[in-house]
Amino acid sequence: MTPLVDTHCHLADSRLDAELDGVLARAEQAGIAKIVAVGAIGTIETDRRTLEIAEHYPHIFAAIGVHPHDAKNCTTDRITQLRALARSKKVVAIGESGLDFHYLHSPVEEQERSLRQHLTLASELDKPIVIHCRDAEARLAAIVREEGLPAAGGVIHCFTGDAKAAEAFLGLGFLISFSGIVTFKNAGGLREAARVVPDHRVLVETDAPYLAPEPHRGRRNEPALVRCTLEVLAELRRADFDGLAAAIAKNASRLFRIAA
Numbered sequence: 001m002t003p004l005v006d007t008h009c010h011l012a013d014s015r016l017d018a019e020l021d022g023v024l025a026r027a028e029q030a031g032i033a034k035i036v037a038v039g040a041i042g043t044i045e046t047d048r049r050t051l052e053i054a055e056h057y058p059h060i061f062a063a064i065g066v067h068p069h070d071a072k073n074c075t076t077d078r079i080t081q082l083r084a085l086a087r088s089k090k091v092v093a094i095g096e097s098g099l100d101f102h103y104l105h106s107p108v109e110e111q112e113r114s115l116r117q118h119l120t121l122a123s124e125l126d127k128p129i130v131i132h133c134r135d136a137e138a139r140l141a142a143i144v145r146e147e148g149l150p151a152a153g154g155v156i157h158c159f160t161g162d163a164k165a166a167e168a169f170l171g172l173g174f175l176i177s178f179s180g181i182v183t184f185k186n187a188g189g190l191r192e193a194a195r196v197v198p199d200h201r202v203l204v205e206t207d208a209p210y211l212a213p214e215p216h217r218g219r220r221n222e223p224a225l226v227r228c229t230l231e232v233l234a235e236l237r238r239a240d241f242d243g244l245a246a247a248i249a250k251n252a253s254r255l256f257r258i259a260a
């Protein structure tokens with residue numbers, strides 16, 4: 001069985017953390033060899049717990065940051081705390097940061113300020129950036145063009161744009177990560193985007209506990225289900241499942257600098 005990677009999930013979320021042993025056992029059975037766990041949602045305690053999990057399991061790695069929903073809480077102090085946590089070798093990326101103009105849980109100006117802080121921090125620490133972008137593709141691209149993508153690169157996680165947006169982000173140097181949304185039959189533009197991203201720039205993720213792929217839609221998501229998304233992705237790209245899985249594992253190793 002080709003080893004799979006879940007490049008983005010939230011293991012510190014209480015819905016997963018409460019039964020972490022079971023979640024990880026099912027992931028192992030499903031062939032998930034590596035997991036990148038993202039903190040970022042809520043307070044710094046989410047990042048701390050995420051890192052604690054990553055330090056406990058050799059195959060789990062951490063990304064830390066402030067989610068755009070919480071951008072209004074991204075103070076200088078918070079950045080200092082993140083910088084301190086990032087001393088751990090298990091922190092492989094900064095994020096998720098970005099822009100979410102769909103929900104606007106934080107005002108636009110705060111989201112943009114936080115995004116710029118994260119890009120600077122990632123460059124300073126020489127780590128890739130994990131970007132969340134919802135209904136803000138053009139603005140996000142403009143800010144990255146101004147600030148520059150960190151030398152270590154970055155990923156647009158849970159990509160929901162169309163082929164044109166995918167091409168713009170590829171042009172900026174990003175990898176593109178697809179989540180369970182690509183398995184939804186009504187995701188027309190996104191499904192087209194899934195065909196244009198080249199093999200060496202594509203990633204896959206669950207974003208668990210959110211966004212369970214078909215046929216689990218509406219239920220709690222977990223890393224084991226990344227297989228369902230990968231199956232649809234392979235179908236859309238008319239690719240062989242194992243070949244695509246291997247390409248994605250290689251891309252994840254390269255971006256996050258984790259052994260293949």
Ligand SMILES: [Zn+2]
Pocket residue numbers: 096132133157158
């Ligand atoms: Zn996100």
Ligand SMILES: [Zn+2]
Pocket residue numbers: 008009010038096207
């Ligand atoms: Zn996420």
